Every structure is written in structure tokens, then in C-alpha cells.
Amino acid sequence: MDHDVIVIGGNFAGLSAAMQLARARRTVLVLDTNAPRNRFAATSHGFPGQDGQGPAELGAALRAELAAYPTVAFASEAAVAARREGGGFVVSLATGGGVAARRLVLAYGVRDTLPELPGLAERWGVSVLHCPYCHGYELDRQPVGVLARTEMAFHQAMLLPDWGPTTLFTQGAFVPTEDQRRALVSRGATVETTHVTSLIGPLPKLEAVRLTDGRTIPLSGLFVAPLTLPSSDLANQLGCAMRDGPTGPYLEVDAMQATTVPGVFAAGDLASPMPNATLATAAGVLAGGAAHRSLVFDRDLAAAA
Numbered sequence: 001m002d003h004d005v006i007v008i009g010g011n012f013a014g015l016s017a018a019m020q021l022a023r024a025r026r027t028v029l030v031l032d033t034n035a036p037r038n039r040f041a042a043t044s045h046g047f048p049g050q051d052g053q054g055p056a057e058l059g060a061a062l063r064a065e066l067a068a069y070p071t072v073a074f075a076s077e078a079a080v081a082a083r084r085e086g087g088g089f090v091v092s093l094a095t096g097g098g099v100a101a102r103r104l105v106l107a108y109g110v111r112d113t114l115p116e117l118p119g120l121a122e123r124w125g126v127s128v129l130h131c132p133y134c135h136g137y138e139l140d141r142q143p144v145g146v147l148a149r150t151e152m153a154f155h156q157a158m159l160l161p162d163w164g165p166t167t168l169f170t171q172g173a174f175v176p177t178e179d180q181r182r183a184l185v186s187r188g189a190t191v192e193t194t195h196v197t198s199l200i201g202p203l204p205k206l207e208a209v210r211l212t213d214g215r216t217i218p219l220s221g222l223f224v225a226p227l228t229l230p231s232s233d234l235a236n237q238l239g240c241a242m243r244d245g246p247t248g249p250y251l252e253v254d255a256m257q258a259t260t261v262p263g264v265f266a267a268g269d270l271a272s273p274m275p276n277a278t279l280a281t282a283a284g285v286l287a288g289g290a291a292h293r294s295l296v297f298d299r300d301l302a303a304a305a
């Protein structure tokens, strides 16, 4: 067997898992394509001790710490296939060839699909946002909007008045009930049923949205709930069970980040309905520890299948 563990995806979740394994002096290969989900943002917020760092700097710092451990190897490679073989797993690489390990940690994250509106994708991560805790503070209490896609828009529009005067654009996607309307009014939020047709302002900033009736509504930030899909099909190939989340499917894991397939662990956005760098990091710590325990206690993985 080439490695004790292969970690697929090398950012918050994957590098945190690898760190636990490295500290147990286990051999780990981290495969990563260097496209973390937050790469569109200039800064990352809320990560303890690193608030306001750039996503690239954060990733580089995590990798540099891990590189100090001699049992860790990195490869800038995409994993394209994974299968059980004997008491372990074989992972095929996009550049050809394969690598084998006793255990797998899946940490390859999710990819976002955004609503199709002129000027929206170009502002993603700067003035078109999904998480007020991550980037709402920087909007400095200026007017903000929520572009409805599903009923989650109600949840966002109820929270957002703490960050700035809020307009909920229902966009034909969500009709608030009378109770929900009353709740929104009690928070000072405005409900706008005329559709948004485009975003206005020098890229990547947002100054206003234009509505179908020609009106413009000044805004400094527009919040959307992206639809998400796992960044790769590997978990399906391995037979891991999925669950339905508010923005898309995510991997079913137990309290120690074990998937439904023995020997396969998962962490981060891929395996959680709550996307957040700190939570992904914590889940990665659990997954790394659990993979290590599995190497020690589940000696005969083939029999456990």
C-alpha cells in the first residue's frame, strides 16, 4: 500500500485531517486542485486568529505548517476515480496512474451554481454574497438585498437587518405567508415583488439593482443562496450515502465523520449543510482522528465491508 491515508481536497477540511494523521506519524498523500470555494473573495472572515486574511494566504499558511511533517506528501492532482481494492482503496489521477491507501478522507468541497442575472456572477464573493457572518460586517450598515431562490430567502431576510436596511426581492421564487410578511415588517425589512433584471455599479462593486419596471433600488450587497453540488463524483463511485440539504446534496457522515462506506471519512462543505471555514476545519480534525483510529482498531477493513 502506497500510503496510510489519501486525503482528496487540500484546503480547510482536508489539511486539518492531514495534520492529525501527520502528528500520528502516519503517511498521508494530499491531492488538491487548488480551487477552494472561497477563492472569489478578497478576504476571509470569522476564522479564529486569522480574521481578514485572504483565502490564498490562509491556504498557503495551512499547507506550510503541514509541509513541516515528513510523512505528508502533496500532489497538485485531480482525483477522478476511486474504488475499494482488498483492504484499502485505489484512487485514479487525472494525469494517469493511480495511488493506493488504507483509508480515504474526502474533503473536495462543493461548487456553487448562481442565479443567472446580468452582472451577478462577476460580483460573487465581493458584493454578491451568501453568508452575512462572512462578509456582512464589511458592508458597513448600507442597504442590502436578498434575491429569493427558495424559502431560505425568508431566513436570510430576517437575519440581515442586523447588517443593514434590507429588501427581500421575491423574484417569483418565493411568496411569503402573511405570518412571514408580518415577521419581516417587524424586522424593518421591505418585500419587493417586482423582478430584478440586472445589477448596477463598477465591477465588482454593487450600487443598485434594476427592476423590470425601470426602478433602481440602491444596494451595497445582494445575498443569494447558491445551489451546491459536490465538486466530484468520487463519493458516488464509492457508494457513500447522501442527504438532501437546503442548497443541495451533501454526504451522510456520523459524529466522527465516517461515511456509510467503511474506511471512507468525509469533512467540510462536502459533508455538511452548514458551509463555514472554521466548521470545515473542525470536521477535518475529527475525520483525521477517526481515520487514524480506524487504522488502529479496524485492522481488517475487507471484513468490515
Ligand SMILES: Cc1cc2nc3c(=O)[nH]c(=O)nc-3n(C[C@H](O)[C@H](O)[C@H](O)COP(=O)(O)OP(=O)(O)OC[C@H]3O[C@@H](n4cnc5c(N)ncnc54)[C@H](O)[C@@H]3O)c2cc1C
Pocket: 008, 009, 010, 011, 012, 013, 014, 031, 032, 033, 034, 035, 036, 037, 038, 039, 040, 041, 043, 044, 045, 046, 047, 077, 078, 079, 080, 107, 108, 109, 110, 112, 124, 125, 134, 135, 231, 232, 267, 268, 269, 270, 275, 276, 277, 278, 280
Ligand atoms: C465567496 C465565498 C466566500 C466565503 N467566505 C467565507 C468566510 O469569510 N468565512 C468562512 O468561514 N467561510 C467562508 N466561505 C465558506 C468557505 O469557503 C467554505 O466553508 C470552506 O472553503 C470549506 O472548506 P472545505 O475544505 O470543505 O472545501 P474547499 O475550501 O472548497 O476546498 C476543497 C479543495 O478540494 C479541491 N478539489 C476539488 N475536487 C478535487 C479533486 N477531484 N481532486 C483533488 N482536489 C479536489 C479544491 O480544488 C479545493 O482546493 C465562503 C464561501 C464562498 C463561496
